[in-house]
Amino acid sequence: MDRRDFLKSALVAGMALPQGLGRDQFRRREFREPVNPSRIPAYKSGILSIERFPELQREFDVIRKDGGLAAQKTFLQEVGALGFSVPREFPQAKSVVVVATFSKTMTVDFLVEGQARRVVIPPQYYRDALNAATLPAVVRGDILKSPGARVVDVTERVPLKLLAARSGLGRYGRNNMIFVDGLGSYCVLWAFLTDAPAPEDSWTALDVLEACRHCSHCDRACPTDCIPRGRFVIDAGRCITLYNENDGKFPNFILPSMHHALMGCLRCQTRCPENRGIGEVTASLGEVSSEETQKILDGRPDDALLASLRRTLAGFPPLEAAELFPILTRNLRALVRA
Ligand code: B12
Numbered sequence: 433m434d435r436r437d438f439l440k441s442a443l444v445a446g447m448a449l450p451q452g453l454g455r456d457q458f459r460r461r462e463f464r465e466p467v468n469p470s471r472i473p474a475y476k477s478g479i480l481s482i483e484r485f486p487e488l489q490r491e492f493d494v495i496r497k498d499g500g501l502a503a504q505k506t507f508l509q510e511v512g513a514l515g516f517s518v519p520r521e522f523p524q525a526k527s528v529v530v531v532a533t534f535s536k537t538m539t540v541d542f543l544v545e546g547q548a549r550r551v552v553i554p555p556q557y558y559r560d561a562l563n564a565a566t567l568p569a570v571v572r573g574d575i576l577k578s579p580g581a582r583v584v585d586v587t588e589r590v591p592l593k594l595l596a597a598r599s600g601l602g603r604y605g606r607n608n609m610i611f612v613d614g615l616g617s618y619c620v621l622w623a624f625l626t627d628a629p630a631p632e633d634s635w636t637a638l639d640v641l642e643a644c645r646h647c648s649h650c651d652r653a654c655p656t657d658c659i660p661r662g663r664f665v666i667d668a669g670r671c672i673t674l675y676n677e678n679d680g681k682f683p684n685f686i687l688p689s690m691h692h693a694l695m696g697c698l699r700c701q702t703r704c705p706e707n708r709g710i711g712e713v714t715a716s717l718g719e720v721s722s723e724e725t726q727k728i729l730d731g732r733p734d735d736a737l738l739a740s741l742r743r744t745l746a747g748f749p750p751l752e753a754a755e756l757f758p759i760l761t762r763n764l765r766a767l768v769r770a
Pocket residue numbers: 448449450491492495501507510511514554555556587588589590591592593594604607608609610611616617618619620621622638639640664665666668671673674675677695696697698700
């Protein structure tokens with residue numbers, strides 16, 4: 433550890449942490465044993481009564497009203513669209529089931545001048561076997577064991593991390609992601625309202641991972657310095673993901689060498705000790721031919737290209753609509769020209 437790292441971790445140890453956790457606990461090293469990849473569950477779930485929604489909403493509002501969030505327009509719009517309200521079409525909702533599905537890192541080989549350029553696709557940007565179409569049946573049959581239950585997907589409407597933490601499904605890490613036992617942070621979160629009552633009150637105190645008290649891997653790995661030392665909430669306005677998920681030019685503080693995924697960014701997860709054994713699990717989605725790669729780089733989508741890409745890169749957001757295609761062109765250019 434050099435002097436800079438030492439000073440940084442000393443500051444990390446002093447960051448604001450929830451009450452009831454004494455300083456003596458910083459001295460304990462409690463890194464997990466690496467997870468055995470064959471033991472990674474497909475999903476885990478938690479459940480909360482809908483009666484907790486007003487409390488969750490108040491909690492989510494505090495940080496916005498205190499000016500604790502990055503003042504970046506797109507980010508504030510994304511967060512502003514979320515909330516804990518019961519949709520008008522489902523007033524009988526009694527509980528919310530929050531699910532974390534294991535999602536491995538994928539790769540795709542783009543052929544450029546005959547050479548394969550392996551490109552990373554992080555969790556969340558491809559369609560897995562457990563998805564919006566298949567999960568309602570899992571919630572009804574396996575989680576609630578109530579085949580007749582009504583299940584409404586509210587994944588796009590609620591702040592999922594707060595829900596996951598308060599339901600006891602996972603804990604926040606210093607990188608502001610949710611870590612679930614056995615899945616680490618390599619999980620996609622989902623939420624479903626149901627008319628089945630929650631069997632018990634699993635309301636859980638907000639807490640940060642024990643391992644974060646003596647670790648600063650994510651902070652040091654973040655290329656754009658989003659993860660602060662003196663406070664918990666990250667500076668989302670500097671996160672690479674915010675810019676490569678949306679259209680437009682990349683800001684100057686994102687240097688060409690910082691791009692490393694077709695969308696999103698994995699730097700604050702890959703070296704996290706809580707992800708040992710999990711983050712290394714990868715698989716391939718396949719190959720994109722030279723001709724197709726050239727069309728993407730030139731920004732010339734045609735029907736045949738879109739149909740082919742929607743097979744190889746199923747679920748990749750910029751393939752959902754033609755007007756989003758420039759995002760794929762820009763992101764791929766950033767990778768193959770770096
Ligand atoms: C907006 C958004 C973004 C923004 C902002 C991210 C952020 N940290 O807020 C951008 C575009 C930057 C982004 C990036 C990424 N995202 Co995103 N994003 C979202 C989205 C739509 C909303 C998140 C949100 O509510 N942010 C607002 C902040 C205020 O919420 P919060 O972080 O929960 O904040 C609470 C805590 O900070 C707590 N708190 C305050 N002080 C303290 C102190 C302590 C000690 C504790 C414990 C708590 C605490 O109070 C806050 C308010 O309640 C969700 C989907 C959804 N519907 O929820 C996905 C989601 C959070 N993203 C996700 C992912 C995977 C990512 C990326 C890894 C992208 C990628 N795959 O490459 C990066 C990770 C960046 C990072 N380090 O957080 C996953 C996270 C899964 C997980 N295991 O946590 C989600 C849940 C999508 C999904 N369906 O799975 N994302």
